[in-house]
Amino acid sequence: METVLTTHFADERYRGIDGYRGKGGYGALRKCVSMPREAIVEEVKKANLRGRGGAGFPAGVKWGFLPKDLSRPRVLVVNADEGEPGTFKDRLILSHGPHLLLEGIAIACYALSIHRAYIYIRGEYAREARILEEAMEEARAAGFLGKDVLGTGFDLEVTLHRGAGAYICGEETSTINSLEGKRGWPRLKPPFPAVVGAFGLPTLVNNVETLCNVPWILENGGERFAALGCEKNGGTRLVGVSGPVVRPGIYELPANANLKNVIFDVAGGLRDGKALKAVIPGGSSTPVLRADEIDVTFDIETMAKAGTMAGTCGVIVIPEGTCMVRALSVLMNFYAHESCGQCTPCREGTGWLKLVVGRIEAGQGRPGDVELVLDVCDNMAGKTICALADAAVMPAQSFIGKFRGEFDRHIAEGKCPFGNRF
Amino acid sequence: MSFSLSEEGLAELDRLLSRYPDRAAAVLPALHLVQSEHGHVPDEAIAWVAERVGLSPAHVEGVATFYTLFERRPRGRHHLQICRNLSCSLMGAEALVAHVSAKLGIRPGETTPDGMFTLSVVECLGSCGTAPVMQVGDAYHENLTVEAVDALIDRLRAEG
Ligand SMILES: Cc1cc2nc3c(=O)[nH]c(=O)nc-3n(C[C@H](O)[C@H](O)[C@H](O)COP(=O)(O)O)c2cc1C
Ligand code: SF4
Ligand code: FES
Numbered sequence: 001m002e003t004v005l006t007t008h009f010a011d012e013r014y015r016g017i018d019g020y021r022g023k024g025g026y027g028a029l030r031k032c033v034s035m036p037r038e039a040i041v042e043e044v045k046k047a048n049l050r051g052r053g054g055a056g057f058p059a060g061v062k063w064g065f066l067p068k069d070l071s072r073p074r075v076l077v078v079n080a081d082e083g084e085p086g087t088f089k090d091r092l093i094l095s096h097g098p099h100l101l102l103e104g105i106a107i108a109c110y111a112l113s114i115h116r117a118y119i120y121i122r123g124e125y126a127r128e129a130r131i132l133e134e135a136m137e138e139a140r141a142a143g144f145l146g147k148d149v150l151g152t153g154f155d156l157e158v159t160l161h162r163g164a165g166a167y168i169c170g171e172e173t174s175t176i177n178s179l180e181g182k183r184g185w186p187r188l189k190p191p192f193p194a195v196v197g198a199f200g201l202p203t204l205v206n207n208v209e210t211l212c213n214v215p216w217i218l219e220n221g222g223e224r225f226a227a228l229g230c231e232k233n234g235g236t237r238l239v240g241v242s243g244p245v246v247r248p249g250i251y252e253l254p255a256n257a258n259l260k261n262v263i264f265d266v267a268g269g270l271r272d273g274k275a276l277k278a279v280i281p282g283g284s285s286t287p288v289l290r291a292d293e294i295d296v297t298f299d300i301e302t303m304a305k306a307g308t309m310a311g312t313c314g315v316i317v318i319p320e321g322t323c324m325v326r327a328l329s330v331l332m333n334f335y336a337h338e339s340c341g342q343c344t345p346c347r348e349g350t351g352w353l354k355l356v357v358g359r360i361e362a363g364q365g366r367p368g369d370v371e372l373v374l375d376v377c378d379n380m381a382g383k384t385i386c387a388l389a390d391a392a393v394m395p396a397q398s399f400i401g402k403f404r405g406e407f408d409r410h411i412a413e414g415k416c417p418f419g420n421r422f
Numbered sequence: 423m424s425f426s427l428s429e430e431g432l433a434e435l436d437r438l439l440s441r442y443p444d445r446a447a448a449v450l451p452a453l454h455l456v457q458s459e460h461g462h463v464p465d466e467a468i469a470w471v472a473e474r475v476g477l478s479p480a481h482v483e484g485v486a487t488f489y490t491l492f493e494r495r496p497r498g499r500h501h502l503q504i505c506r507n508l509s510c511s512l513m514g515a516e517a518l519v520a521h522v523s524a525k526l527g528i529r530p531g532e533t534t535p536d537g538m539f540t541l542s543v544v545e546c547l548g549s550c551g552t553a554p555v556m557q558v559g560d561a562y563h564e565n566l567t568v569e570a571v572d573a574l575i576d577r578l579r580a581e582g
Binding site: 082083084085086087088090091116122123124125126127157159161162163164165166167178179180181182183184199240241242243244248249250280284314316317318319322327330331334337338340421422 | 441442443444446447448449450451453454475477481484485488489490491492506507508509511512513514516545546547548549550551552553557560561562
């Protein structure tokens with residue numbers, strides 16, 4: 001199978017600029033600077049590249065949202081805040097292919113006449129931040145970043161900005177506030193970042209993986225990229241498999257790879273002869289699937305039809321014997337912890353979900369508690385500034401919808417049938 | 423009390439300030455610098471940073487307390503941060519937390535009386551494919567087992 005991103009990741013030298021250039025790196029940028037800018041955007045549109053940060057918005061369309069008027073400078077914010085549980089793909093790119101990201105950034109900025117880019121990287125990724133800083137130095141020295149890129153007169157400053165341990169800062173308007181030196185509180189939209197974003201300027205926000213596809217697209221053409229995936233979902237996806245499988249890890253697969261094959265063939269199935277109970281397909285906020293529901297492909301439309309989302313393609317494999325109430329309780333603790341607290345339905349709602357799911361798991365649930373959880377969910381979904389509230393609601397509703405019996409048993413028996421552990 | 427960074431830290435801060443169109447954007451980088459030199463963000467640093475970036479101390483305090491990586495109080499010399507989100511839990515993180523707790527005689531959130539170790543339970547570290555995972559300082563320790571954790575703690579203790 002043809003790969004776009006990980007082709008040379010096994011080669012240590014690919015991390016440095018010489019190794020990267022040895023594999024043809026920065027060739028796409030060189031090609032781009034002699035192309036009309038609109039033609040670059042056109043290729044990205046043809047590629048059917050969808051955002052890899054979770055929402056799957058078409059990248060070419062988003063690029064087109066920046067105002068045509070060039071009198072105000074515009075900004076690129078690269079989202080490297082990766083924090084959605086089950087997701088660990090951007091870390092792989094940052095540590096193995098930092099120049100791939102820098103080349104993607106340079107092409108996007110050149111195409112859109114952006115002179116300032118900020119890479120917002122989660123604070124815990126200290127090692128990856130050092131790797132990136134080093135790569136940025138190399139790229140500047142070689143003339144791919146900085147003043148007068150490749151002698152074209154085009155200037156591009158890239159700054160690495162470290163977060164400090166708040167999941168919410170991955171939400172794009174929160175990322176922007178955090179970059180500006182504020183608390184990571186999401187902003188009401190509109191105005192959208194494309195109109196008023198970082199430092200009051202029109203801003204494009206893209207995920208690391210999204211941008212890393214751009215050099216290949218310009219090297220090989222949008223149509224070829226589109227053909228690697230399926231209708232409306234071009235290219236490949238970095239699918240991360242975690243949980244007790246034989247070979248956990250990140251795999252680069254066609255955008256319409258089959259979830260069941262991913263688990264049983266690519267990742268080698270479950271360890272120690274365990275049976276499969278459930279799968280969270282695209283990061284912790286995507287609705288859970290039962291073992292008998294996983295014969296689906298990862299493209300965004302098929303996943304939606306199956307009642308879930310491709311999200312970040314972070315597949316969490318849950319084996320038979322796991323208490324689903326406990327699993328949900330872990331997730332509800334997470335969302336309660338990460339709510340920024342700005343909106344009452346989210347602040348109070350995530351707190352209640354944590355409390356009530358926690359007490360059901362502890363064997364102290366009361367009759368009506370499951371209905372209470374569902375009622376709280378109804379009062380949160382779609383009623384808040386950002387999508388974190390929905391991200392908490394989706395697992396709650398789907399865990400109850402598909403494993404209701406376990407919740408009822410906890411309440412009826414006054415204890416966890418699985419012994420309060422994983 | 424007066425506060426300052428080392429000569430090097432001050433030079434680094436000046437470099438950082440030049441990278442943003444707005445001084446306020448240097449708050450997070452400045453707090454990172456403070457913490458890397460002092461191990462935490464002491465009270466005196468808040469007003470100092472505020473002055474440097476042109477914001478009120480209240481704003482800087484608000485920022486410093488919003489982000490969990492900033493420590494407002496001194497912590498143990500080695501901060502053991504074990505991920506207990508779902509992928510790690512499925513791979514034995516709970517048992518690991520219990521083991522380290524018992525070994526060090528502290529609960530998550532506490533520091534050993536000799537000031538050597540602080541134990542924390544944290545959310546997803548973005549390393550779910552190599553679960554369970556623990557971060558100590560800047561370093562990730564992946565695919566952890568009880569034996570590996572024991573060896574690591576013993577080594578850190580020996581190093582002092
Ligand atoms: C609560 C929340 C957390 C998010 N975290 C991330 C993240 O860590 N990384 C990321 O790229 N996008 C994250 N997103 C999505 C971003 O808001 C945004 O859609 C994305 O960065 C856009 O890039 P893309 O179009 O290239 O996918 C998050 C969204 C929400 C609501
Ligand atoms: S939905 Fe939650 S996380 Fe998002 S802005 Fe509101 S309170 Fe903050
Ligand atoms: S769940 Fe532990 S690193 Fe992601």
